[in-house]
Amino acid sequence: MRSAPGPLEYLRRWQLRMWLIAVALFLYLPLATLIVFSFNDSKRTILWKGFTLDWYAKLFADTDLLAAFGNSLTIALLSTLISTVLGTLTALLLWRFRFPGKPLFEGALALPIVVPEICLGVAFLVFFNTVLRWPSELPWPLNLGAITIAHVSFSFSFVALVVRARLASFDRNLEDAARDLGAGEWAIVRDIVLPHLRPGLIAGALLAFTLSLDDFVITFFTSGPDTVTFPVKVYAMVRFSVTPEVNAASTLLIVLTVGLTALALRMQGTDLVKTQAAA
Amino acid sequence: MSAIIRFEDVTKRYGPVLAVDNVSLSVEEGEFFALLGPSGCGKTTLLRMLAGFETPSEGRILIDGADVSTTPPNRRPVNMVFQNYAVFPHMSVADNIGYGLRMGGVGIGERARRVDEALALVKLDGLGQRKPDQLSGGQRQRVALARALVKRPRVLLLDEPLSALDAKLRDAMRSELAALQHEVGITFVLVTHDQDEALAMAGRCAVMNRGLLQQVATPSDLYEFPNSRFVADFIGSVNLFEGQLTLDEPGRAIVHAPDLAAPVFLDHGVTGGTGTTLWLALRPEKIVLNKRADGPPPPLSDDGDTPPGHNIAEGTIRAIGYLGSESTYDIALGNGRHVRALRSNLTRWDQEELTMGEPVWLRWHSCSPAVLLS
Numbered sequence: 062m063r064s065a066p067g068p069l070e071y072l073r074r075w076q077l078r079m080w081l082i083a084v085a086l087f088l089y090l091p092l093a094t095l096i097v098f099s100f101n102d103s104k105r106t107i108l109w110k111g112f113t114l115d116w117y118a119k120l121f122a123d124t125d126l127l128a129a130f131g132n133s134l135t136i137a138l139l140s141t142l143i144s145t146v147l148g149t150l151t152a153l154l155l156w157r158f159r160f161p162g163k164p165l166f167e168g169a170l171a172l173p174i175v176v177p178e179i180c181l182g183v184a185f186l187v188f189f190n191t192v193l194r195w196p197s198e199l200p201w202p203l204n205l206g207a208i209t210i211a212h213v214s215f216s217f218s219f220v221a222l223v224v225r226a227r228l229a230s231f232d233r234n235l236e237d238a239a240r241d242l243g244a245g246e247w248a249i250v251r252d253i254v255l256p257h258l259r260p261g262l263i264a265g266a267l268l269a270f271t272l273s274l275d276d277f278v279i280t281f282f283t284s285g286p287d288t289v290t291f292p293v294k295v296y297a298m299v300r301f302s303v304t305p306e307v308n309a310a311s312t313l314l315i316v317l318t319v320g321l322t323a324l325a326l327r328m329q330g331t332d333l334v335k336t337q338a339a340a
Numbered sequence: 341m342s343a344i345i346r347f348e349d350v351t352k353r354y355g356p357v358l359a360v361d362n363v364s365l366s367v368e369e370g371e372f373f374a375l376l377g378p379s380g381c382g383k384t385t386l387l388r389m390l391a392g393f394e395t396p397s398e399g400r401i402l403i404d405g406a407d408v409s410t411t412p413p414n415r416r417p418v419n420m421v422f423q424n425y426a427v428f429p430h431m432s433v434a435d436n437i438g439y440g441l442r443m444g445g446v447g448i449g450e451r452a453r454r455v456d457e458a459l460a461l462v463k464l465d466g467l468g469q470r471k472p473d474q475l476s477g478g479q480r481q482r483v484a485l486a487r488a489l490v491k492r493p494r495v496l497l498l499d500e501p502l503s504a505l506d507a508k509l510r511d512a513m514r515s516e517l518a519a520l521q522h523e524v525g526i527t528f529v530l531v532t533h534d535q536d537e538a539l540a541m542a543g544r545c546a547v548m549n550r551g552l553l554q555q556v557a558t559p560s561d562l563y564e565f566p567n568s569r570f571v572a573d574f575i576g577s578v579n580l581f582e583g584q585l586t587l588d589e590p591g592r593a594i595v596h597a598p599d600l601a602a603p604v605f606l607d608h609g610v611t612g613g614t615g616t617t618l619w620l621a622l623r624p625e626k627i628v629l630n631k632r633a634d635g636p637p638p639p640l641s642d643d644g645d646t647p648p649g650h651n652i653a654e655g656t657i658r659a660i661g662y663l664g665s666e667s668t669y670d671i672a673l674g675n676g677r678h679v680r681a682l683r684s685n686l687t688r689w690d691q692e693e694l695t696m697g698e699p700v701w702l703r704w705h706s707c708s709p710a711v712l713l714s
Binding site for chain 2: 232234237238239241245252253257
């Protein structure tokens with residue numbers, strides 16, 4: 062016979078289980094609908110007519126959409142790379158050094174996070190039209206430069222914050238110990254600081270990647286007439302009608318981001334647990 | 341024996357704060373030397389200057405006769421064991437120990453051999469592939485030791501190495517550290533606030549207070565011949581009596597202390613004139629207790645020429661601390677002054693059971709009080 066639920070065994074009470082299910086439905090039902098209807102054998106999205114992979118086939122035949130998807134991935138990869146390096150360096154700077162105006166700099170760093178995206182979008186629009194004219198007729202991928210720069214400028218703040226938080230848990234004695242054992246500055250960063258930062262770097266890079274991949278507002282304002290990214294393209298398609306093709310494309314994007322997130326969590330998971338246990 | 345480390349008039353300031361105040365000190369080759377003092381006394385700053393993490397504001401530090409005052413830590417022939425061990429969490433035990441050798445450009449084969457040697461030295465054979473989180477606190481401490489020793493430093497620095505261990509393990513590690521020092525023959529410099537630790541392991545100790553070096557001596561000299569009230573009070577437990585010198589001759593001296601009704605007779609002279617203010621430090625275990633109910637106490641053995649009526653006080657037991665091997669007694673004198681006395685529990689049936697409220701005689705030999713002029 063099973064005992065009555067203990068005071069802290071919340072999940073064995075039916076009321077809480079119902080609540081849990083309700084929350085899960087609220088969170089995932091829209092996504093599930095989207096995925097399910099990407100396999101729907103109907104042009105309309107509201108009635109289930111049978112299973113098909115037609116929309117995926119159509120998707121892969123749509124060169125415009127594929128090009129937009131390729132653009133998005135390229136921009137995301139480039140901006141992730143740049144913003145991870147920049148953000149990490151910024152975090153190291155703020156952690157390691159004291160300099161005049163540091164509080165101001167730290168405050169300014171959080172600006173891209175708090176400023177409404179629409180303002181940033183307009184700002185970049187003006188910036189790329191007046192200060193730095195980015196020629197739109199450059200060969201691929203140079204034509205993506207403006208968008209990439211815009212993405213870097215807001216995502217590196219996120220990276221810097223994540224890495225900074227991770228640095229806060231760094232034991233300065235490890236640095237002293239390494240120096241005592243003969244390590245120079247570069248060796249300390251390479252052998253001691255970066256391994257400690259790994260989970261933060263992965264998390265920050267992942268954040269930068271997803272931020273860039275699904276950014277619509279800023280990209281919309283910065284993209285030239287010929288450079289279309291995936292969210293912008295989807296928006297354009299949706300303006301006419303929500304077709305299952307959009308569902309299929311979105312499903313692919315979900316699979317991609319969930320897969321990447323899972324991979325990153327796996328990579329840092331074991332590491333994170335270990336370093337925390339040792340600390 | 342020659343000096344391996346010399347501090348010459350070393351001062352360290354942090355802004356207006358004087359962390360280390362004009363310290364001159366030498367440590368001999370092969371010595372186990374302890375820097376002892378309360379927290380904030382400057383002992384850790386002194387050690388960090390020796391390691392190279394801090395540079396002296398004034399003065400010089402010499403290792404093997406060479407001025408290293410401004411040499412960075414990675415170019416000094418010293419290695420350090422950190423308070424929290426600072427074992428690199430993402431490296432295996434062997435990689436931790438081999439790190440210093442790798443930085444020193446030692447080849448892989450030689451490195452593996454020396455890492456194995458170091459593992460054996462600290463009795464961690466076969467644990468080289470473990471990660472630090474799979475080790476106990478004591479084992480991590482050994483990794484930190486091996487990591488520093490494998491570089492064969494001229495001096496090993498230990499910053500409160502036992503403070504993170506539990507009491508039983510700390511005791512075991514004390515004797516093990518002393519044995520290890522004997523085995524490798526490297527000069528050890530230990531920083532600690534724990535006097536037991538310093539007295540138990542070190543050959544010589546330096547006591548520091550507020551940045552100043554108070555006394556440098558062997559553990560027994562520190563305990564029996566402190567040079568100041570601070571040292572007497574910091575090392576062990578002590579009863580201090582302020583008094584005036586009323587008789588001062590080469591072979592004997594008499595002190596009148598207001599807290600003690602009877603004059604104190606000393607079997608040696610004091611370098612001071614009659615009327616000098618001084619302090620008497622009387623250790624609790626050097627006080628002999630007798631019940632007043634049994635009448636006048638029997639004479640103390642081997643107490644030569646103490647005149648009658650000296651070195652005696654009347655008191656009443658106010659508190660008893662039974663510590664197993666010994667008992668401590670808090671005794672109130674007639675004038676309200678409290679004195680701490682200690683008696684070993686030599687037999688399983690206390691020959692003269694002292695209870696709360698018992699009126700007692702307190703006596704001491706004429707050689708027992710340490711005379712302090714500051």
